Amino acid sequence: MPHIVFERKELITTPSQKDGVDFEFIAKSYNFTQKTRKTEYRIALKNQGKEFLLSLKPKDENFMIKADKVTRLSPVTLVKNALNAYVSLNNANVLFSNTHNLKLKDESKSEYLKDINYFVDEFNTEKEIQIEIGFGSGRHLLHQAKVNPNIQFVGLEIHYPSIEQLLKQLELQNITNVLVVNYDARLFMEFIESNKVGKIFVHFPVPWDKKPHRRIYSNEFVNEALRVLKISGTLELRTDSRKYFDFCTEVLTNLPKGRITIDINKDLAVSSKYEDRWKKQGKNIYDVVLEAFNEDANINLDFDFSFDFEVNFENILKDIPTKSIIEKNFFIHVEELYVIEDIKNSGLIKLTMGNFDRPVTKYLYVNEGKISYYQGNPLPTSANIDAHKKLKEILSK
Numbered sequence: 450m451p452h453i454v455f456e457r458k459e460l461i462t463t464p465s466q467k468d469g470v471d472f473e474f475i476a477k478s479y480n481f482t483q484k485t486r487k488t489e490y491r492i493a494l495k496n497q498g499k500e501f502l503l504s505l506k507p508k509d510e511n512f513m514i515k516a517d518k519v520t521r522l523s524p525v526t527l528v529k530n531a532l533n534a535y536v537s538l539n540n541a542n543v544l545f546s547n548t549h550n551l552k553l554k555d556e557s558k559s560e561y562l563k564d565i566n567y568f569v570d571e572f573n574t575e576k577e578i579q580i581e582i583g584f585g586s587g588r589h590l591l592h593q594a595k596v597n598p599n600i601q602f603v604g605l606e607i608h609y610p611s612i613e614q615l616l617k618q619l620e621l622q623n624i625t626n627v628l629v630v631n632y633d634a635r636l637f638m639e640f641i642e643s644n645k646v647g648k649i650f651v652h653f654p655v656p657w658d659k660k661p662h663r664r665i666y667s668n669e670f671v672n673e674a675l676r677v678l679k680i681s682g683t684l685e686l687r688t689d690s691r692k693y694f695d696f697c698t699e700v701l702t703n704l705p706k707g708r709i710t711i712d713i714n715k716d717l718a719v720s721s722k723y724e725d726r727w728k729k730q731g732k733n734i735y736d737v738v739l740e741a742f743n744e745d746a747n748i749n750l751d752f753d754f755s756f757d758f759e760v761n762f763e764n765i766l767k768d769i770p771t772k773s774i775i776e777k778n779f780f781i782h783v784e785e786l787y788v789i790e791d792i793k794n795s796g797l798i799k800l801t802m803g804n805f806d807r808p809v810t811k812y813l814y815v816n817e818g819k820i821s822y823y824q825g826n827p828l829p830t831s832a833n834i835d836a837h838k839k840l841k842e843i844l845s846k
């Protein structure tokens with residue numbers, strides 16, 4: 450992680466500019482949780498059109514400056530330039546720096562690896578979509594993509610080495626109809642239009658017998674799957690775990706939608722690594738297929754995350770809740786407040802919010818009373834939308 454340690458001195462004044470970096474404002478921590486913490490700063494800047502924060506904090510007698518974790522972005526050269534520009538503008542006496550000799554990792558990305566925002570803002574296809582959840586070694590997904598060139602596949606995985614392996618195979622085998630996303634499958638479907646998906650494969654998911662809340666299948670997941678599936682589209686579970694099979698069958702039979710088909714030891718055209726292992730051990734393999742019957746209403750991803758009122762930042766410092774707000778499907782936890790002393794009625798609110806399994810940490814930027822999300826809005830998930838509504842309620846009091 451690039452950082453610079455330098456002798457402590459007065460901070461730079463803002464706004465100011467150095468080597469193409471625009472330093473916009475500095476916000477000072479308010480230490481609102483009352484812990485005896487040392488004062489830290491967040492320095493807001495724009496470099497090559499991208500805005501992010503640097504974190505400046507005391508280190509022994511000196512200062513250490515680095516990228517703020519929440520707003521950090523790539524490529525890392527943007528951060529390195531900003532750190533170098535800060536100490537140069539500050540005429541600081543540098544004691545340690547690793548910003549000149551960092552060996553950069555290859556940051557070039559495959560065109561098939563997509564960020565989740567792509568699915569929120571851009572993904573649009575006339576083709577039928579099929580989704581594989583937790584593709585692992587990718588054998589099944591690669592096979593499906595090869596034999597169905599007119600289908601647009603989306604592969605979901607949270608294990609990065611598996612993603613890299615699949616991307617390599619897509620290139621080697623010249624397969625162009627798979628998009629890959631590193632995102633939790635339990636939440637992904639929220640960004641897919643209704644009635645667009647032909648099949649969803651869930652092959653050998655982790656059974657999570659001791660942590661059932663981490664399972665892919667739940668009422669919410671199956672309802673979302675049914676919404677994105679077109680009529681006759683299928684949600685296909687294949688598992689070696691009898692417990693997981695029983696659990697999923699129960700979830701599916703309790704939802705009075707769709708038709709369920711069950712099979713044992715059915716052969717597929719391709720056998721995954723896990724399947725080979727279980728077959729060798731003589732284990733049963735269970736299939737549970739849910740077929741969708743209904744056409745569903747479309748969803749709205751254009752949720753308006755604005756704040757249509759102004760606030761008094763002094764009041765926020767006094768009144769904002771220090772304890773987490775926990776509701777059925779979302780939470781909000783205010784982590785820290787920062788005051789921008791040079792601009793009246795301004796500051797930053799650092800908070801974590803949204804879904805319990807996939808929370809998002811964001812800064813709210815209060816600029817002369819007007820509020821917005823720094824670095825753009827959260828993803829329009831139902832949990833984030835509900836958390837935003839609650840935030841509006843809290844901040845408008």
Ligand SMILES: C[S@@+](CC[C@H](N)C(=O)[O-])C[C@H]1O[C@@H](n2cnc3c(N)ncnc32)[C@H](O)[C@@H]1O
Nearest residue numbers: 583584585606607608633634652653721722723
């Ligand atoms: C047991 S492996 C099975 C892999 C592959 N389907 C097969 O049959 O060989 C389960 C895979 O699901 C992935 N996974 C687990 N939870 C996930 C989630 N919430 N979203 C996406 N992938 C997940 C894991 O990283 C792992 O690669």
